[in-house]
Amino acid sequence: xxxxxxxxxxxxxxxxxxxxxxxxxxxxxxxxxxxxxxxxxxxxxxxxxxxxxxxxxxxxxxxxxxxxxxxxxxxxxxxxxxxxxxxxxxxxxxxxxxxxxxxxxxxxxxxxxxxxxxxxxxxxxxxxxxxxxxxxxxxxxxxxxxxxxxxxxxxxxxxxxxxxxxxxxxxxxxxxxxxxxxxxxxxxxxxxxxxxxxxxxxxxxxxxxxxxxxxxxxxxxxxxxxxxxxxxxxxxx
Numbered sequence: 001x002x003x004x005x006x007x008x009x010x011x012x013x014x015x016x017x018x019x020x021x022x023x024x025x026x027x028x029x030x031x032x033x034x035x036x037x038x039x040x041x042x043x044x045x046x047x048x049x050x051x052x053x054x055x056x057x058x059x060x061x062x063x064x065x066x067x068x069x070x071x072x073x074x075x076x077x078x079x080x081x082x083x084x085x086x087x088x089x090x091x092x093x094x095x096x097x098x099x100x101x102x103x104x105x106x107x108x109x110x111x112x113x114x115x116x117x118x119x120x121x122x123x124x125x126x127x128x129x130x131x132x133x134x135x136x137x138x139x140x141x142x143x144x145x146x147x148x149x150x151x152x153x154x155x156x157x158x159x160x161x162x163x164x165x166x167x168x169x170x171x172x173x174x175x176x177x178x179x180x181x182x183x184x185x186x187x188x189x190x191x192x193x194x195x196x197x198x199x200x201x202x203x204x205x206x207x208x209x210x211x212x213x214x215x216x217x218x219x220x221x222x223x224x225x226x227x228x229x230x231x232x233x234x235x236x237x
Contacts, residue, residue, distance in 0.1 A: 020210045023203035027053075030196040039189065047105045053200035054098035057208030061091030062130060062161050064212075069154035072147070078223065081147050084154055085137065086215035090208055092130050099123065110174065117173040122164045129157040 031049050038045035064087040072080035102120070103113045114120070133150045140146025168175055188194045 016210050016213070020203075020206050023199070023206050027196075027200045027203040030192075030199055035192050035196040036190050038193075041109060044105065044108050047101055049196050049200045050204075051098060051101040051105055052197065053204040054094050054101060056201050056205050058091055058094040058098055059161065059165075060205070061087040061094065061208065061212070062126065062157060065091060065130070065133070065154040066158035066161070069151035072151050073155070081151070082216050082219040082223075083212075084151065085134075086212050086219060088130050088133050088150075088154065089215065090211055092127065092134065094204070094208065095123070095127050095130070099127065115174065117175045118171040119164060119167040119173060119175040122160060122167050126157065126160045126164055129153065129160060133157070 027049075031046055035046065035049070037043050065084045068080045068084040068087065071077070072084060106115070107113050133153050136150040136153060137143075137146050140149065167173065188197065
């Protein structure tokens with residue numbers, strides 16, 4: 001049974017993209033103009049704000065995939081599947097950007113584009129898990145069976161999500177563990193650096209929420225189109 005399209009209002013449709021655009025422009029201004037250079041890394045450190053901001057929507061997206069996939073397996077309601085699929089697509093996008101910006105930052109600082117650091121390795125595995133999730137959906141001959149198999153993979157992927165978070169505490173690597181220590185120390189020596197980081201985190205998270213909302217609406221509309229097509233084929237009207 002096809003679920004109803006999520007209700008929206010013209011005001012919401014206008015305010016959501018406006019908030020995203022404003023926050024993104026503010027973030028870009030702060031990253032490239034307002035924030036000072038790091039005393040040790042120089043201008044290249046500016047990519048840190050974008051790099052770290054990618055991981056909030058990544059973790060949120062894959063966490064949503066796990067929860068909604070579990071709900072789909074339990075209730076067999078397509079709305080949960082729509083949310084899980086949209087979240088997986090966006091999570092994979094932000095994860096790819098996070099890995100890419102990390103590689104760009106690593107080259108001048110670590111002297112290499114990639115190293116098999118525990119957190120980096122587990123993050124690559126995380127990327128592969130949710131890439132496989134989308135492949136299962138697209139390559140399955142039976143869409144319903146593909147949705148169920150993908151949901152199982154989506155739930156199991158949460159385990160690796162947890163491992164990525166704990167990797168810097170459990171295994172020795174070169175990846176930094178925290179931005180701010182319990183004592184309040186931080187590599188962000190200037191207050192503007194911390195403000196810039198917060199603005200970037202907010203901007204990219206708002207972008208993720210807005211894109212997810214659009215993706216879910218698109219999925220519902222696709223369901224309605226398929227439903228109408230099937231009715232035409234059956235009734236000939």
